[in-house]
Amino acid sequence: xxxxxxxxxxxxxxxxxxxxxxxxxxxxxxxxxxxxxxxxxxxxxxxxxxxxxxxxxxxxxxxxxxxxxxxxxxxxxxxxxxxxxxxxxxxxxxxxxxxxxxxxxxxxxxxxxxxxxxxxxxxxxxxxxxxxxxxxxxxxxxxxxxxxxxxxxxxxxxxxxxxxxxxxxxxxxxxxxxxxxxxxxxxxxxxxxxxxxxxxxxxxxxxxxxxxxxxxxxxxxxxxxxxxxxxxxxxxxxxxxxxxxxxxxxxxxxxxxxxxxxxxxxxxxxxxxxxxxxxxxxxxxxxxxxxxxxxxxxxxxxxxxxxxxxxxxxxxxxxxxxxxxxxxxxxxxxxxxxxxxxxxxxxxxxxxxxxxxxxxxxxxxxxxxxxxxxxxxxxxxxxxxxxxxxxxxxxxxxxxxxxxxxxxxxxxxxxxxxxxxxxxxxxxxxxxxxxxxxxxxxxxxxxxxxxxxxxxxxxxxxxxxxxxxxxxxxxxxxxxxxxxxxxxxxxxxxxxxxxxxxxxxxxxxxxxxxxxxxxxxxxxxxxxxxxxxxxxxxx
Ligand code: HEC
Ligand code: HEC
Ligand code: HEC
Ligand code: HEC
Ligand code: HEC
Ligand code: HEC
Ligand code: HEC
Numbered sequence: 446x447x448x449x450x451x452x453x454x455x456x457x458x459x460x461x462x463x464x465x466x467x468x469x470x471x472x473x474x475x476x477x478x479x480x481x482x483x484x485x486x487x488x489x490x491x492x493x494x495x496x497x498x499x500x501x502x503x504x505x506x507x508x509x510x511x512x513x514x515x516x517x518x519x520x521x522x523x524x525x526x527x528x529x530x531x532x533x534x535x536x537x538x539x540x541x542x543x544x545x546x547x548x549x550x551x552x553x554x555x556x557x558x559x560x561x562x563x564x565x566x567x568x569x570x571x572x573x574x575x576x577x578x579x580x581x582x583x584x585x586x587x588x589x590x591x592x593x594x595x596x597x598x599x600x601x602x603x604x605x606x607x608x609x610x611x612x613x614x615x616x617x618x619x620x621x622x623x624x625x626x627x628x629x630x631x632x633x634x635x636x637x638x639x640x641x642x643x644x645x646x647x648x649x650x651x652x653x654x655x656x657x658x659x660x661x662x663x664x665x666x667x668x669x670x671x672x673x674x675x676x677x678x679x680x681x682x683x684x685x686x687x688x689x690x691x692x693x694x695x696x697x698x699x700x701x702x703x704x705x706x707x708x709x710x711x712x713x714x715x716x717x718x719x720x721x722x723x724x725x726x727x728x729x730x731x732x733x734x735x736x737x738x739x740x741x742x743x744x745x746x747x748x749x750x751x752x753x754x755x756x757x758x759x760x761x762x763x764x765x766x767x768x769x770x771x772x773x774x775x776x777x778x779x780x781x782x783x784x785x786x787x788x789x790x791x792x793x794x795x796x797x798x799x800x801x802x803x804x805x806x807x808x809x810x811x812x813x814x815x816x817x818x819x820x821x822x823x824x825x826x827x828x829x830x831x832x833x834x835x836x837x838x839x840x841x842x843x844x845x846x847x848x849x850x851x852x853x854x855x856x857x858x859x860x861x862x863x864x865x866x867x868x869x870x871x872x873x874x875x876x877x878x879x880x881x882x883x884x885x886x887x888x889x890x891x892x893x894x895x896x897x898x899x900x901x902x903x904x905x906x907x908x909x910x911x912x913x914x915x916x917x918x919x920x921x922x923x924x925x926x927x928x929x930x931x932x933x934x935x936x937x938x939x940x941x942x943x944x945x946x947x948x949x950x951x952x953x954x955x956x957x958x959x960x961x962x963x964x965x966x967x968x969x970x971x972x973x974x975x976x977x978x979x980x981x982x983x984x
Contacts, residue, residue, distance in 0.1 A: 472498045472499070472500035472506070473499060473500060473506045473507065473510060474498065474499070475489055475490070475495075475499060477506075477510055478499060481735075482735065484731070484733065484735075485697050485733075488695065488697045488698040488700075489697045489698060492697070492698040492699055492700065493698075493699040494696070494697060494698060494699045497529075501525070502519060502520045502525060502696060503517045503518060503519055503520070504517060504518035504520070505517045505518055516657075516736070519657060521653060521654050521656075521686060521689055521691065522685075522686060522689075523537070523538075523614055523686055523688075523689050523690050524614060526690045526694075526696075527614075530690075532847060532852045532854075533690075533852060533853065533855045534614070534690075534855075535612075536854045536855040536856045537581065537582075537614075537688065537690075537855035537856065538580075538581065538582040538612065538613050538614040538615070538687075539580070539582075539612050539856040539858075540579075540580045540582055540583075540610075540611050540612050540613075541579065541580050541856075541858045541859070541862060542611070543859075543862075544577070544578075544579035544580060545579070546576075546579065546583070546587070546608045547574075547576055547608075548576055548577045548579075549574065549575060549576055549577075550562075550575045550576060550577055550940060551563070551572075551575060555577065556577075556895070556939070556940050557575065557940035561899045561902075561903060562575075562940065564809075564903070564906055565899075565902060565906075565933065565936075565937070566816070567805065567806075567807045567808045567809065567814075568805075568808055569804070569805050569816055570593045570640045570642040571593060571816060572593075573592045573593040573638060573639060573640045574591050574592035574593050575593075576591065578819075578943060580856075580858065581687060581688045581857060582610075582612075582613065582614060582615050582687055583610075583615065583687065584650075584651050584687045584688060585615070585617045585651045585652050585684060585685075585686070585687040586607075586615055586617050586620050586621060586687070588643075588647060588651050589617060589621050589681060590621065592636075592638060592639040592640070593639070593640045593642050593643075594640075594641070594642060594643035594647070595631070595639075595641055595643045595678075595681070596631070596632055596633035596634055596636060596639050596640065596641035597624070597633070597634065597635065597636030597639050598623060598624055598625060598631075598634075598641075598678070599621045599622070599623060599624075599681070600621065600622060600624060601620060601621055601622075602619075602620060602621065602622050603620075607620055614686070614687070615687060616685050616686065617684065617685050617686075617687070618685050623682070629676045629678040629679065630678075631643070631676070631677055631678060642764065643677055643681070644673075644677045644763060644764060644777070644782075645663060645671060645672065645673050645674075645675060645676070645677040645680045645777070646663060646673060646763035646764075646782065646783045647677065647680075647681075647763060648680050648681065648684050649663075649705055649706065649707070649763075649783070650705070650756070650757040650761075650763075651684065651687060651688070652684045652685070652686050652687060652688070652689060653686075653689040653691050653692055653704060654683055654684045654685055654686055654689070655670070655671050655680050655683045655684060656704065656740070657736075657740075658670030658671045658683070659671050659672070659706075659740070660672065660734070660738040660739055660740065661706050661709075661734075661738075661739040661740060661741050662706045662707065662710060662780050662783050663706070663783050664738075664780070666737070666738035666739075667737065667738070668736055668737040668738050669738055670683070671683070673777040673778075673782055673783060674777045674778060691704065692704055692705070692753070692756060693748075693753040695742065695744065698744075700744055700745070701726075701744075701745040701747065701748040701749065701753070702742055702743060702744050702745055703728065703742075703743040703745065703752050703753060703755075703756055704742055704743070704756070705756035705757070705785075706741060706783065707761060707783050707784055707785040708743070708752070708755055708756050708759070708785050708787070709728070709730055709741050709742075709743045710784075710785070711785045711786070711787040712728050712730075712743065712752075712787070713728075713730060716796075717786070717787035717788060718787055718788065718789050718822075718823055718826045718827075719752075719787060721789070722826055722827065722831075723832075723834075724751075724831065724834050724836075725749060725751065725752065726745040726746045726747045726748075726749035726752060727745070727746040728743040728744070728745060728746075728752065729743070729744045729745075729746070730742070730743050730744075731743075731744065748838075749836065750836040750837040750838035750841075750842060751822060751825070751826075751831075751836050751837055753837075754821070754822060754837045754841075754857075755785075755787070755822040758819055758821035758822050758943070759785050759787060759818075759819070759820055759821065759822050759823060760785070760786055760787075760788075760793065760817055760818050760819070760820035760823060760938075760941075761783075761784060761785045761786075761818050762781060762782060762783070762784040762785075762786075762802060762804075763782065763783060763818075764782060764804065765777060765782055766781070766782075766802050766803055766804045766805070767802075767803055767804075767805075767806070767813065768801045768802070768803075769797070769798065769801065769802070769803040769813040770801060772813075775801075775802055781800060781801070781802045784800070784802070786800075787822075787823065788823060789823060789826065789827065790820075790823070790824075790935070790938065790952055790955070790956045793815075793820075793823075793934060793938075794815075794930065794931060794934050794935075797815055797934075803815060804816040807929070807933075809906060809909055809910065809913075810906070810909050810922075810925070810926055810929050811922070811926055812926040812927075812929040812930045812933065813930065814929075814930060814933050814934070814937075815933070815934050815937070816937070817934070817937045817938050817940070817941040817942075818941055819941050819942050819943055820938060820941065820942050821942055821943050821944065821945075821948065822837075824938075824942050824944075824945045824948045824949050824952060824953070825837070825948040825949060826949075827949065827952065828948055828949035828951070828952070829951075831949075835871075838853070839867065839870075839871075840860040840867045840868065841857045841858065841860065841867075842854060842855060842856075842857055843863055843866035843867050843870075844866075845863075845866055854866070859944075861881060861884065864877040864880055864881070865877065868880045884946075884947055887946045887947050887950055888946045888947070890946070890950070891939075891945065891946030891950065891953060891954075892946070894953070894954060894957040894958075895936070895939050895940075895957060897957070897961055898932070898935075898936045898939075898957045898960040898961040898964065899936065901932075901960075901961045901964035901965050901968070902932055902933075902936060902960070902961075902964040904964065904965075904968045905925075905928075905929065905932065905964040905965075905967045905968045905971070907968075908925075908967070908968045908971035908972050908975070909922075909925065909929075909967075909971060911971065911972070911975050912925070912971040912974055912975050915974075915975045915978045915979070916978065917971065917974040917975060917978060918974070921970060921971065921974045922971075924967075924970060925967040925970050925971050928963045928964070928966050928967035928970070929963075929964075929967055931959065931960075931963040932959075932960045932961075932963035932964040932967065933960075935956040935957065935959045935960035935963070936957065936960035938956060939953060939956070939957060
């Protein structure tokens, strides 16, 4: 196996380097690079990838060695890795046929049904299109097509027939086209019901294609092609592949890693679930930048799927907002616009107050609120399974056997799609049917709690309307506003997170109870103040 791969590597190397030289000594070897790229060649030395030539993935190396080309080409296509790791590649881009495209979370049966959701989110951009997640293969394309992102700039080449796409890796540019290739304007043009809220940080959770042109946290350093403050359109144009392998595997050492900068910042910070929790791998943060700006990689002491998935399945900020204390705008010049708080449910509200960030002001109540993004890892953290040391991969990336060989199935989907390889490996006394019943029961119970919190918040909004009409004092409104803030963050967490009913039913029940109780308290406070106003008016 090892030898076969080496030959493949050399063959690929020749193709990649575009030379017709003979096999022996055809491509530059790691020792030709060691003088200037010691950080890389040392990682590569003795690793599982020691026999994979540099020229397998990099082009123009001869010219680079002669100093004619400053930056040799880097191939970031997962299919390149797939050439030697077919099972992992094929499974990563498998599609879950039960999940549909463009399925709104705000549909009647969805996790955040309208009209309540629209009322609670005020005028926030997520109202334009907020969909349920589907398979990883689609992530970049779906991000380009979503109505709230780009004002209708990117459209599917084939029209709605694009929704027919099934298994297999997708190159976004095979599927979408740019309606205005001649300009970089990020605005709504002629497409009703869209917003242009997409920004330069979005790619960090979809693709690694632009990574070599991006400094740590997207700071606008000299020599970078992209930055938080630069054109989001350029970043999207440079993005083609979904969930590249090098999000989780270092191409040079083949060792497990994380690259999402805001997560690296979070685990380095010292006030997160990472520092509080157990069962996390150690993260060894190194600066990999050789081009005049910092680019950090977090090498893991072992493959820790919780950290790998936490690169995206977390609550994060990727947009401008405001300082809740002063009301002043927080723009892309602030690192707060690329932030992963990585907080437990109990600490998130306080965390945002401390760092001074809110996403939007609620038009009715005036509360300064957070738009939550899928805090899946924070929800799972501390659950019964987590305490037993069960990682995300045990239920979403099971080890499977094919022709007597074991490999990791990279198809992350609902475990209902491979119950035998996941749940039943530990719960040996149960059947598939029984475990489906268990998940259904947990889901049912949870949905009841979410709807209850929404109903109480609805009453709170009614009370706000009455209180404002009655001219209730600012002091009372301010108290109620603070309660709205608490209700909002604990409820909205659950419209955004995925699988919370199963991941951590205890934590979810607790949070939804806090949401409902805060809403009730605000409602009662406002109703009482309105009644008092009416009494004085009668006198
Ligand atoms: C004489 C020193 C030197 C040698 C030898 C050298 N490099 Fe480089 N390499 C550099 C420098 C300097 C840069 C950064 C150029 C810049 O952006 O200013 C660089 C950049 C790169 C990049 C980054 C490309 C990008 O898009 O930013 C890659 C990949 C690379 N080198 C691969 C190699 C490989 C593979 C070898 C061996 C075959 C090699 N280099 C040998 C000096 C060297
Ligand atoms: C299996 C594919 C693959 C092989 C083999 C490979 N590289 Fe890379 N290399 C990449 C990718 C992908 C990147 C983009 C950065 C990343 O993923 O960390 C990269 C980035 C680089 C960079 C830029 C680092 C930075 O952050 O500025 C250098 C330098 C480099 N490689 C050198 C080498 C050298 C030297 C070898 C041979 C010893 C080599 N590469 C072999 C895939 C590969
Ligand atoms: C030319 C063939 C080749 C290419 C291309 C290649 N690999 Fe590998 N890879 C190997 C070989 C050989 C091994 C060691 C034996 C094995 O595990 O099959 C390996 C091992 C690995 C391992 C297991 C490491 C371990 O310590 O167990 C991972 C993960 C990996 N590769 C990821 C990647 C990724 C990601 C890419 C693309 C950036 C890639 N490989 C590209 C040949 C290749
Ligand atoms: C979201 C993170 C993630 C991404 C993206 C990812 N992998 Fe993995 N990979 C893992 C995990 C987790 C394991 C299991 C590690 C373990 O338990 O030892 C793994 C294991 C592997 C292994 C070791 C052999 C095996 O099957 O257990 C190879 C090889 C590999 N991956 C290749 C790839 C390739 C090729 C791609 C891209 C097509 C890729 N991976 C993308 C997380 C990822
Ligand atoms: C680079 C970001 C990223 C990483 C890393 C990542 N995901 Fe995802 N994941 C997404 C996005 C984005 C979607 C939704 C894609 C869409 O709807 O087009 C998604 C969707 C999913 C889904 C829904 C799939 C379905 O069949 O409905 C599951 C399950 C999932 N991810 C689990 C995981 C697990 C487990 C890991 C870690 C092993 C992981 N993801 C790593 C971004 C990521
Ligand atoms: C012990 C098993 C288990 C573990 C561990 C686990 N999950 Fe899940 N996950 C589930 C179940 C069960 C569901 C609900 C699936 C359903 O109802 O169809 C789910 C749902 C999801 C979904 C939504 C899938 C969809 O189709 O909408 C995502 C995303 C997800 N999990 C990510 C993660 C991440 C990230 C981790 C680790 C931090 C993780 N899960 C850990 C069992 C698990
Ligand atoms: C790696 C092993 C492992 C996997 C995989 C696993 N579990 Fe568990 N599960 C456990 C352990 C250990 C416990 C704790 C048992 C105890 O406390 O008695 C547990 C407990 C549970 C409980 C009781 C928790 C409670 O709060 O009442 C449920 C329900 C459950 N698992 C369902 C599932 C389902 C469904 C899957 C697949 C999606 C799954 N498990 C996958 C090991 C596993």
